[in-house]
Amino acid sequence: MTTESRHLSVHIDRPVGEVYDFVSDPANLPRWAPGLGTSVVQEGGHWFVETSQGRVQVTFAPQNELGVLDHVVVTPSGETVYVPLRAIADGDGCEVVFTLRRAPGMTDAELERDASLVNGDLSLLKSILER
Template sequence: MMAVQHISTYIHRSPGDVYAFASSPANLPKWAAGLAGSEVTREDGQWRATAPFGRVSIRFAKDNTFGVMDHDVELDDGSVFHNPMRVVANEEGSEFTFTLFRQPEMTDEQFAADREAVEADLATLKTLLESQPDER
């Protein structure tokens, strides 16, 4: 069993707004530095990006009304990492949650650094969405 941490943040925007922005692979460079440090492009039917750890393919869950934004990240060596991600209503806004799994070879320091990277990405997402005009 892998260790897991659920990292979440409150975003003062509707779940629909958060989902629409965060589930778009083209928006990843704006908020997910841990995954997409460059433009995300569509190549051979897949989303491709350059992450801090190399070129990756990204496959998101199909559009849905449940706020599920799970995505698989495949490295060039064929390794695939599943990343559960959700947005749910929380009163006047949304709770955005990312589930971080500790990989078997990770040290405590690497797992802590991964958590910090996800926390930074979620803080960026929150700032971006809360600074945009609400179109409701």
């Protein structure tokens, strides 16, 4: 089965290392991705986010020098969602690329809604980091 993907990106006028450090810290998620959740806690080495659907666990890729910010979200129902995310050097700045994947059974309208939410989060991330 082939899954449809859409790559959404934003250019941020900050060095890639600064962007990576900010985004890779799960404690910052509510600041730049409020659609995911409003509060983050760390318990027993795991990060949890309170969402409108309940508590989810978020696990980022191990720290790396390649800008890989992929993370796995485990929903309250136990579903595991893989989220590809990258910070890529672009001159003195950085491009952040989020890969949005169409979930099984997702309608076109739901995909467009999710794309709009992700674009909003990326715009917020840009505005925070370029202050």
